Amino acid sequence: MSDIDNNELRAETKEQGRAAFFRRIDNNILEMIAHLSGLESMKISQFDKKRTALVVIDVVNGFVREGAMKSERIEEIVSPVLNTIEAFRNNSMKIIAFADCHSENSSELTHFPKHCLADTSESEIIDEIKNAGGYILINKNSVNGFFAPDFKKFMNENPDIDTYVVCGDCTDICVMNFCLTLKAYYDQQNKPSEIIVPIDSVETYDDCATHNGDLMNIVALEMMNTAGIKIINSVEDN
Incomplete structure (x- = not known):
């Protein structure tokens, strides 16, 4: 067999392998969608009121209404997030x-566009949630709120809380980072915990070139599920 024939055979084999890989990916995504579509909701009465807290992540003007990182997709979860807050x-x-x-010198801004600068409207919670009130505000300087000093303070002051319902944005960035770290924190200490994410109250942005919002949502939710985080459809008031 000539070198040309060998090269053609290798190229054909490589192409077949690539095609098989994408077929597997397609099938896996369909299975993930089927799993997520069949999840049930939970009623607020199912939670122990003294042991459960709601965490709302980054429903701020800079991701919902204005600035370089705003997304219409995030706007779509405002209503269900408000319903969960009310419950x-x-x-x-x-x-x-x-x-x-x-x-201005935040290291995060070296790999994300400038956004949510302190003392600007972008870093403020959206008006609908402000008006609802009843929450503890914690500012964070990274994609992982777990490391915000005031969250550590909250945990120290509320040692009985071991169940967290987490909503907000972005599913595959700040929500997932927080949930995975929080779950790992409890696992490291062999402490029982439940971290719960309602699908109707999380969302991510869409960038056709590099970041497909639908795909990132699916993958992030399944990654969290694999790590022991409970994914549900929604939280319902009684």
């Missing part, structure tokens, strides 16, 4: 609202 508030349960808040 927790009506039952006198604790609520945390994380807000992305950066200085």
Whole structure:
């Protein structure tokens, strides 16, 4: 067999391998969609009020209404997030609202566009949630609110809380980073915990070139599920 024939055979084999890889990916995505589509909701009465807190991540103007990182997709979760906040508030349960808040020299701004600078409207919680009230505001300077000093303070002051319902944005960035770290924190200490993410109350942005929002949502939710985080459809008030 000539070198040309060998090269053609290798190229054909490589192409077949690539095609098989994408077929597997397609099948896996369909299986993930089927799994996520069949999840049930939870009623607020199913939670222990004294042991459960709601965490709302980055529902701020800079991701919802204005600036370089705003997304219409995030706007779509405002209503279900408000419903979840209302359910927790009506039952006198604790609520945390994380807000992305950066200085001009924040290291995060070397790999994300400038966004949510301190003392600007971008770093403020959206008006609908402000008006609802009843939450503890925690500013954060990274994609992982777990490391915000005020969250550590909250955990120290509320040692009985071991169940967290997490909503907000972005599913595959700040939500996933926080949930995975929080779950790992409890696992490291062999402490029981439940981290819960309602699908109707999380979302991510869309960038056709590099970041397909639908795909990133699916993959992030399944990654969290694999790590022991409970994915549900929604939280319903009674």
